[in-house]
Amino acid sequence: MQIAILGTGMVGKTLAAKLASLGHVVTMGTRDPDATRERDGMAAWLAENRGVTLLSFATAAAGAEQVWNATGGKISLEVLHQCGAENLAGKVLVDIANPLDFSAGFPPTLSVCNHDSLGEQVQRAFPAARVVKTLNTVNATLMVEPQTLAGGAHTMFVCGDDEGAKAAVTAVLQSFGWSDVLDLGGIGQARGMEMLLPLWVRLYGKFGSPAFSFAVVR
């Protein structure tokens, strides 16, 4: 599958490398590919991951069947507008971002919650995209290697309005090793998933490590 990852931070790199290793054709979208290539460690990373091509947001999105938003929640909507609605229309758009607001320090608050969510904002802004929210409740390593924690005995949530899109994303999650993928329903359920973050950041503060996850025991 042709997959564009938006964002070249740790989450974007981890997802890109994993998806390429699974045989997908992976591009990474960034604001300015030349500037990104100059960043510390980026040239080395691209040399180690020759299957991954660095492109502008719009070019990456235009050539992809699935677009994965791995940018920070604060800039996600702006980045998606840079991709262009026409390059997202009809496509599976995987939103893994969290609307964290660090302006008052740690722990962050959420810039949107309770009566709305980033997942819903993305779907409203790009009504022709098939938005699926997932992977926002674990760190980058666990996203793609869930079995490194308790043999994978923890839960990944998905939600979205398009059943076909959720099935396609669930198949990718399963290829990462996720065995307990829990479909919460429509994109409105993103509120529950994003509002788990205030607890996640507190647990991260307590443990001093992101090597944990939630299981829904039932």
Next chain:
Amino acid sequence: MQIAILGTGMVGKTLAAKLASLGHVVTMGTRDPDATRERDGMAAWLAENRGVTLLSFATAAAGAEQVWNATGGKISLEVLHQCGAENLAGKVLVDIANPLDFSAGFPPTLSVCNHDSLGEQVQRAFPAARVVKTLNTVNATLMVEPQTLAGGAHTMFVCGDDEGAKAAVTAVLQSFGWSDVLDLGGIGQARGMEMLLPLWVRLYGKFGSPAFSFAVVR
């Protein structure tokens, strides 16, 4: 121990019966004991639980070493004011309520979150009480019988500013059967615990049953 349970709903009854069965001297606080006694099923419940005495909020709190708030989050602060600050001062005050707002139907939103929490509001309103937030993430049955789900392999959170109060409450939780009690820190951590509820209510809607709980896998 002398324990006052505030509230006579399902949560209050379940906690009162369990604590009495463990040998504690249990009272239940209510607005108008005579009116509560007339309610459907209450006389029969009191006949079956002869160790539990029904009193006014203030009388129940005055005679207790620990006060457990099992009222709805919407009325908790008002009920605690009825108890009287002088009857809560110096005491362990266990807050298990959630600030759920059902005014727009199901799923409810939170009436306070993100920059504050009900647990913090309670501690600010009664600065001499030793507030411990816990048990807000499971239903009444699981609160007191955690081992009926997955042999107890799930997590209960506690937070509060008073270490001695948290230790006392943790001991009670362990006597219920909780083996994974996770201390998140001060009462400000109640934000993370209460913001788990939007996900809890969605899972309840999906499963059609409250027989589930969260485990922090680490």
